[in-house]
Amino acid sequence: MATIVQFENVGLRYGSGPETLSDVSFSLQSGTFYFLTGASGAGKTSLLRLIYLAQRPSRGIIRLFGEDAVVLPRARMPGFRRRIGVVFQDFRLVPHLTAAENVALPLRIAGLPAGEIDTAVREMLAWVGLGPRADARPATLSGGEQQRVAIARAVINRPDILVADEPTGNVDPDMADRLMHLFGSLGNLGTTVVVATHDLHLLTRVPGARMMQLDDGRLLDPTGILRNPPPQSPSPPLVTA
Template sequence: MTPDAEGEIVQFDNVGLRYGTGREVLSDVSFTLYPGSFYFLTGASGAGKTSLLKLLYLAQRPSRGAIHMFGTDAITMPRERLPLLRRRLGVVFQDFRLVPHLSAFDNVALPLRVSGAAERDIVQPVADMLEWVGLADRMDARPATLSGGEQQRVAIARAVIGRPQLLVADEPTGNVDPDMAVKLLRLFEALNRLGTTVVVATHDAHLLRKVPESLIMRLDKGRLSDPTGALRYPPRRQTGPA
């Protein structure tokens, strides 16, 4: 059985990545991500998680292999077309990457404004999102006045506000307390139920048990472990009541 190409969000085939002349940090990585699925990416420090995420959000090109995203060859695509492809992605960076001179509200609103949304269609969704992540009283604050955990929540709100087709999150709960970590994970789940494919990189083993329908992608020294073949074929979905 071969998955239907139209049902794939991302396809990696024998991808390798090295920086400069050093050894490969990723070797022979192959997997398929499907619409509406939830994946955890895990592995020891140095296993290559951040490098794999960079390939997923198009910040890095591989040294070898093939990558297709949304039916497009992401390696041979002209660089001037990459911004349009990136608009279909939401990214939560480990270092947040908030715009320092913008308020929390304006940072979260940025993807909507870039996409051309009318201002009247921005205000309420952004306010609701900031309330959800517990920052309703910090909308006007600039990043420098926010704690690390607050900055993380602004970064997550910005990544999900546009309901991206693919959400990539690098250790998104690393700077928040356990209760907020679960709440943010529920936000990712809600987005996933609306059809977004979610990839969350984490070293927190407790989080892996919080999403029963998730698939686990394990990296070990730059190689992806997939003993069941679950990352090559569409995951099974529940057919009865939840």
């Protein structure tokens, strides 16, 4: 499997405050499913923002699709972002568009024929249980329905990378299982999937999924030990009388 995302000693700092992420290093393989876990404030959302190019790191190297994303020219950013599907915690649906029109956006940007778009959108909305709500606008949808529209929009064009920030937070357990099955199917088709969650019960829903855990901005290895522990200050010399 090819390495599609690679972080090397990445740090992220907002303003002059302490680092939100420190010395984060990992590689993600194509077609592999990863859960990103950690307590609230551990840095999960910040790490996802770095992957989908909404944020540049303060230091370190990030490679996406084999290229250095930190020095990527601004003109090439849109092309990279079209290969990444994102499910945001706050949905970010376009309020004046219907559910179907929101889901269709990635396909319209890609220039697909209208007939293909309509068919794909109908099938996707039916899969997430929103076929009858295709013409509804976001303001008339419940939180869980808006979440499903956001997920359908993120996955409809089978992106190379899918990142999802707490995607099951507003749906019932049955729908959460369906969404995990959908994400897992994308992985089988070659998409690299990263799902940030605090719901540890989800970890059993996707066979073969791997786990990354953040603790106060640092990545733990599978045994729960820091992969890149902070350097230790030398102990002061013993003073004897």
